[in-house]
Amino acid sequence: MVIGGGASGMACAVMLARKGVRVCVLERGERLGRKLSATGNGQGNVTNRFMGAEHYFSDDREKVARALARFSEEDTVRFLESMGGIFLPDARGRIYPCGRQASAVTDLFRRELSRLGVCVRTGTQVRELVCERDVFCARGEWGEEDASAAVLSAGGCAAPAFGTDGSAYSLAQGFGHTVVPCFPALVQLQTEPSLRGLKGVRVDANVRLLRGKEEIYATRGDVLFTENGVSGDAVFRVSSYANTGDLLLLDFLPDVSERRLSEAFDVGGDLLCIVGNGLARIIVKRAGGDWAKTLGLVKRFPLEVSGTSGFSNAQVTRGGIPLCETDEALMSRLQNGLYFTGEILNVDGECGGYNLQWAFTSAWLVAEGFVCN
Ligand SMILES: Cc1cc2nc3c(=O)[nH]c(=O)nc-3n(C[C@H](O)[C@H](O)[C@H](O)COP(=O)(O)OP(=O)(O)OC[C@H]3O[C@@H](n4cnc5c(N)ncnc54)[C@H](O)[C@@H]3O)c2cc1C
Known part of the structure; x- marks a missing residue:
């Protein structure tokens, strides 16, 4: 199960499903990818031609560099174009869909998830996540969902209007993870x-x-x-x-x-x-x-x-689950079968497409390293 249907959760679900993994996405909001649709002033700055770990902040920048070397900005463009659409850089290297519409990128994901038969459950805020006898169980007011592995893609504290209020960190803390103190970044x-x-x-x-x-x-x-x-x-x-x-x-x-x-x-x-x-x-x-x-x-x-001006006006979160508590496939070192993608991790990038690149790179690391039981 993928908890959080934002940029990294949707990407991870698509990549896993393309490998033949049966995936279910649990999204607390009523629609997938609402934040993705608002990115880049509504134009969707999905990555940047001038990519490199020097554009990121993290407890382990070298790990970010290794990750970007494995899934680069070119891979992001190839991945997005594999779902339809064409993506091109502007004069400053920022890469956008040619139609300059972020919501069209979200629609690519929604269509691909549906084509791949991924189960999508919206209105399902996960309030509790446990693992008993190698089975993960996510629970909320809506009921519960079981899976052999769980990907936490629930974002950080920035822009709570899009469903990311930092409450998902507690799901990781339940397995003994720590959280590097969080601050608003890319903010007024x-x-x-x-x-x-x-x-x-x-x-x-x-x-x-x-x-x-x-x-x-x-x-x-x-x-x-x-x-x-x-x-x-x-x-x-x-x-x-x-x-x-x-x-x-x-x-x-x-x-x-x-x-x-x-x-x-x-x-x-x-x-x-x-x-x-x-x-x-x-x-x-x-x-x-x-x-x-x-x-x-x-x-x-x-x-x-x-x-x-605080988290409500910030684009990203500085801080989160430290990278050093995950392996190279972003699997938890504390709980087998628990993975992380995107902003929930202690990685944030500069303005210019770097945060979505991390969302897609981290999604790929998880999908690539995932071994079906
Ligand atoms: C206004 C704005 C503009 C931006 N523009 C850009 C840009 O142009 N380029 C760029 O690179 N980055 C941009 N960013 C940053 C980028 O959008 C994020 O870094 C990226 O979306 C993070 O992806 P994610 O999958 O980790 O989290 P998110 O996309 O935040 O998705 C997390 C999802 O998890 C869901 N969720 C949370 N808790 C739970 C739970 N307990 N149970 C179930 N679901 C849950 C949320 O509802 C949300 O849909 C922008 C951000 C904002 C706010």
Whole structure:
């Protein structure tokens, strides 16, 4: 039985069924793959051409590297295309279905599961999982289901609106597994000041993350001002590395040198024509008419990280079941026949398709290593 019908659970079920294994998927929601349908702003960024373990966080990154070497981004594309659809990268290496519709990817899975005769039970939240005399039994208000092996694919704590509220960790803890403390990742950052007046404004900026004097990470991309801080793809990438108290330095004109900016100011540069209305007002107010300060704020606007917007707004979970408690097929070292896939494990990736790649890679490891009794 596969517990959780999200990206990794559906993939694992398809891969197992193609091997001839009889599979049943237990999904607490009323539909399979609801989160998958929401990925990549609804466009489904399923993997990335620039793959590598350096894009992941885990207690065992080398194991992640070995896993990716066995089931790579190319394997993901081949696997997804084996169910229909065509997948292509954008200029930044992010791979999407050509139709740019994540729900169409979910539909590929639903169709393939049905074609393979996989039993799918929705509305079945597993509240208890036990193994007695080599038989796993999953129980809930809906009844119970028995199987010779169980795959825990129930996700983490991020985005509880999609059925993942962290309650599934207790199913693994029942077998003696530990849980590496969980934090929201790929999430909006709350900042001080919060620049509420800019809410809704989106800019293309260079973002540097500083801890004391040390630069921890730098990236370029969209920064979207929110009620309490900043969001957008550049911020999501930074959020993987950020701690409370770190400093964000935003360069609002990454393609313009300080010299050129200074020359524009020398001839009476109009900030409105340089950075746009909302930002100009805030920068002018802060700089108090001092052009050196104005220039500094355009190129290095400081925001202190005061927290994140929490699991409800996060895309993934940092933490989970440690990889070191599983073997190379992601089978539990504590309970024979119990496997893990996806985000429930202590693996999370950067923004850009890395988390779905882990969902598919981990699914393949389980299906490949699974031996029928
Ligand atoms: C808004 C959003 C956008 C994202 N965009 C991207 C993207 O573009 N690219 C990318 O790589 N990643 C993206 N991610 C992350 C990615 O979706 C997840 O990392 C991935 O779906 C994890 O797969 P999973 O199978 O481990 O868990 P999930 O897909 O979360 O599936 C877990 C399933 O288990 C079910 N479940 C939970 N507990 C139980 C239980 N006790 N009994 C039965 N069922 C249970 C849940 O209902 C859920 O359906 C995004 C995430 C979010 C929230």
